[in-house]
Amino acid sequence: KAGVTQTPRYLIKTRGQQVTLSCSPISGHRSVSWYQQTPGQGLQFLFEYFSETQRNKGNFPGRFSGRQFSNSRSEMNVSTLELGDSALYLCASRLSPSTDTQYFGPGTRLTVL
Amino acid sequence: KQEVTQIPAALSVPEGENLVLNCSFTDSAIYNLQWFRQDPGKGLTSLLLIQSSQREQTSGRLNASLDKSSGRSTLYIAASQPGDSATYLCAVGMDSSYKLIFGSGTRLLVRP
Numbered sequence: 030k031a032g033v034t035q036t037p038r039y040l041i042k043t044r045g046q047q048v049t050l051s052c053s054p055i056s057g058h059r060s061v062s063w064y065q066q067t068p069g070q071g072l073q074f075l076f077e078y079f080s081e082t083q084r085n086k087g088n089f090p091g092r093f094s095g096r097q098f099s100n101s102r103s104e105m106n107v108s109t110l111e112l113g114d115s116a117l118y119l120c121a122s123r124l125s126p127s128t129d130t131q132y133f134g135p136g137t138r139l140t141v142l
Numbered sequence: 143k144q145e146v147t148q149i150p151a152a153l154s155v156p157e158g159e160n161l162v163l164n165c166s167f168t169d170s171a172i173y174n175l176q177w178f179r180q181d182p183g184k185g186l187t188s189l190l191l192i193q194s195s196q197r198e199q200t201s202g203r204l205n206a207s208l209d210k211s212s213g214r215s216t217l218y219i220a221a222s223q224p225g226d227s228a229t230y231l232c233a234v235g236m237d238s239s240y241k242l243i244f245g246s247g248t249r250l251l252v253r254p
Contacts, residue, residue, distance in 0.1 A: 072244035085239045119185055133185035
């Protein structure tokens with residue numbers, strides 16, 4: 030069974046640009062969460078989606094947004110990129126909000142110049 | 143506000159040694175606690191999940207304990223191997239949502 034896949038794996042952008050990251054959950058998983066990992070702040074929760082609805086949101090500015098499609102694939106978008114947005118963005122999927130075990134993808138490494 | 147702390151930040155041990163990684167949290171009203179492993183440049187792998195009603199979980203050479211009243215969890219690794227070298231992260235869930243609160247991790251190096 031294929032794991033969580035994230036594309037692209039690496040991305041370089043400049044300040045002010047916007048970026049879209051994609052996450053495909055494990056087949057059958059309907060809940061997708063996004064996390065940001067930086068050396069300074071560690072791992073921080075961004076948001077979770079289930080059945081195309083955002084269920085929870087972390088403490089991030091409105092420049093960070095996401096969505097989920099009917100096939101459970103999810104995208105996150107960051108607009109007006111800042112240097113501090115450079116991070117590893119991790120996606121995790123689980124079967125449903127009532128199951129606790131989640132599976133993480135390899136992440137997308139975003140560098141903002 | 144829940145805060146999760148992991149000590150030490152880094153640990154280097156010879157192969158074969160038994161070791162304990164520590165995780166502490168400030169708010170004892172947790173839903174669950176999870177231990178993850180992260181290899182360089184890779185995502186997280188879930189190792190053990192302890193529900194708030196449980197005291198410990200075991201998987202192979204790994205044993206995780208939870209003491210909610212003292213706000214502590216430990217991850218015990220028996221007979222460490224070089225392949226255990228990785229960063230170990232502790233994360234607390236406050237409810238059934240997936241808003242996990244992570245510690246900063248312990249970077250473990252097991253020397254051959």
